[in-house]
Amino acid sequence: MDGADAPVPGAYVVVVEASVPLPEIAIVADAQGGFAINLPDGTFRLRAEHDGRSGEVEVAVPATDAVRVQLG
Amino acid sequence: MAIESLTKPEATFEAAAARVAPPAKRHEGHHGPDGEVRSRSAEVFTVSGRGESIGFAMETVLGTDERKRVPDTDLNPWRKICALRIRGPGGTGAIGTGWFIGPRTVVTAGHCVFSQTFFGGWADAVEVVPGLNRLQNRSLVRPFGSTVSRRMSVLDRWAKSDDREPDFDIGCIHLDEPLGEKTGWFGFASLPPDELVAFMVNISGYPSDLGGGDEQHFAKNRILHVSERRVFYDVDTHGGQSGAPVWIHEEEGRPPLVVAVHAYGIGATPTALGIVANSAPRIVPEIYDIFEGWLDRDTQPTTAVG
Numbered sequence: 570m571d572g573a574d575a576p577v578p579g580a581y582v583v584v585v586e587a588s589v590p591l592p593e594i595a596i597v598a599d600a601q602g603g604f605a606i607n608l609p610d611g612t613f614r615l616r617a618e619h620d621g622r623s624g625e626v627e628v629a630v631p632a633t634d635a636v637r638v639q640l641g
Numbered sequence: 642m643a644i645e646s647l648t649k650p651e652a653t654f655e656a657a658a659a660r661v662a663p664p665a666k667r668h669e670g671h672h673g674p675d676g677e678v679r680s681r682s683a684e685v686f687t688v689s690g691r692g693e694s695i696g697f698a699m700e701t702v703l704g705t706d707e708r709k710r711v712p713d714t715d716l717n718p719w720r721k722i723c724a725l726r727i728r729g730p731g732g733t734g735a736i737g738t739g740w741f742i743g744p745r746t747v748v749t750a751g752h753c754v755f756s757q758t759f760f761g762g763w764a765d766a767v768e769v770v771p772g773l774n775r776l777q778n779r780s781l782v783r784p785f786g787s788t789v790s791r792r793m794s795v796l797d798r799w800a801k802s803d804d805r806e807p808d809f810d811i812g813c814i815h816l817d818e819p820l821g822e823k824t825g826w827f828g829f830a831s832l833p834p835d836e837l838v839a840f841m842v843n844i845s846g847y848p849s850d851l852g853g854g855d856e857q858h859f860a861k862n863r864i865l866h867v868s869e870r871r872v873f874y875d876v877d878t879h880g881g882q883s884g885a886p887v888w889i890h891e892e893e894g895r896p897p898l899v900v901a902v903h904a905y906g907i908g909a910t911p912t913a914l915g916i917v918a919n920s921a922p923r924i925v926p927e928i929y930d931i932f933e934g935w936l937d938r939d940t941q942p943t944t945a946v947g
Contacts, residue, residue, distance in 0.1 A: 581853070588908075592807070592904045593881070593882050597733075604733070608758065609758070618849055618850050620853070
């Protein structure tokens with residue numbers, strides 16, 4: 570989401586910290602600004618990036634809700 | 642336990658059994674159609690031989706970000722490095738990095754073509770863009786064009802690991818179009834751990850955080866540790882650089898020799914090692930043989946590909 574809480578298609582999402590080994594691939598948000606990663610159980614920090622802006626969120630898996638990352 | 646290549650089922654070729662190869666094998670690269678012309682930035686950026694650490698680098702940028710943008714991606718060795726645009730079967734998109742080992746053969750990380758975590762299995766298709774660059778006027782340049790492939794291979798141990806064995810995270814994209822004839826390709830080597838230790842390594846790829854995956858960025862530093870199947874280094878990297886070549890120059894003026902495939906940030910480094918480092922699965926003898934097997938297959942006609 571951007572500052573106006575609008576979805577950001579094409580934003581990159583990377584896992585920057587994890588309690589299990591996860592590789593350095595960058596996922597691309599779809600046309601609705603959504604993304605899906607089938608994370609194993611553990612704790613993770615996800616970072617979203619777009620046009621020089623970024624935001625991070627911590628996730629504990631299994632998670633019950635969808636995750637939203639706010640771009641600063 | 643022997644490891645093998647596992648090929649996406651649509652491909653025309655079958656996996657071949659890994660053979661045990663002797664240590665310290667070197668496969669020569671190719672400069673490309675214009676000979677040994679090397680970019681000026683490569684002369685300035687890259688490092689050779691063994692040496693002292695340049696400084697602590699983090700997935701990962703470790704300390705001060707030491708990455709440098711590559712300006713002339715149409716020249717050696719940068720043009721042998723490809724931006725990957727990956728599409729999963731459910732429409733998931735991703736970016737990564739690959740590098741030529743032959744006219745039609747691009748090596749990358751296994752998870753860039755097969756990942757339960759990101760694609761639920763095989764990627765659907767990958768667009769390979771050698772030397773992708775963004776000019777000052779913001780326009781994108783593809784100096785050698787690009788091609789899309791649906792034919793991919795990974796190590797079978799990676800495919801069977803449920804993304805849990807970083808040591809085997811290596812894959813390949815097989816091209817119908819011989820784009821590598823325009824760019825040349827990297828040499829690669831299987832070197833014993835005691836030969837690799839303390840070598841200076843070079844890594845260049847397409848990170849998401851600098852240039853949005855459209856610019857190539859380079860960093861270098863010293864190898865910190867070599868395990869049976871992985872190499873650890875404090876070289877700055879980020880998401881999108883998975884699959885990038887980790888290369889050495891054995892001596893000043895010698896051609897680049899890829900020894901590992903970058904894939905992991907600091908989270909995959911065992912705490913028992915007591916170091917903060919990123920890492921890559923090594924080209925060990927059986928991986929070397931699998932690379933040669935991939936090259937052999939890509940010289941065969943591809944008319945019956947589904």
